[in-house]
Amino acid sequence: MHPDPPGASSLPRPRMFFWLPTDGQRHAADIRDRHLPSGKLITTLCGRQLTRARGTETEWLWPTCPECWSAAEAHVGQRT
Ligand SMILES: [Zn+2]
Numbered sequence: 001m002h003p004d005p006p007g008a009s010s011l012p013r014p015r016m017f018f019w020l021p022t023d024g025q026r027h028a029a030d031i032r033d034r035h036l037p038s039g040k041l042i043t044t045l046c047g048r049q050l051t052r053a054r055g056t057e058t059e060w061l062w063p064t065c066p067e068c069w070s071a072a073e074a075h076v077g078q079r080t
Pocket of ligand 1: 026027028044045046047048065066067068069
């Protein structure tokens, strides 16, 4: 058996995703995938499987994927 340490199951969950600019849109993906090596597929909150692209100077101007945005909002409890 591997019992959880006291209180482990009641800790609040922090924001657990990061933004992944790909193909002209910014998608969100699980933070645990952030350090995957380039070339590995990353599953986004909207269900796509993307590879991390090389960063560009303009990617922050790209529109946010609405499906990922909705999923991210739900994830942090901003939407009821
Ligand atoms: Zn998306």
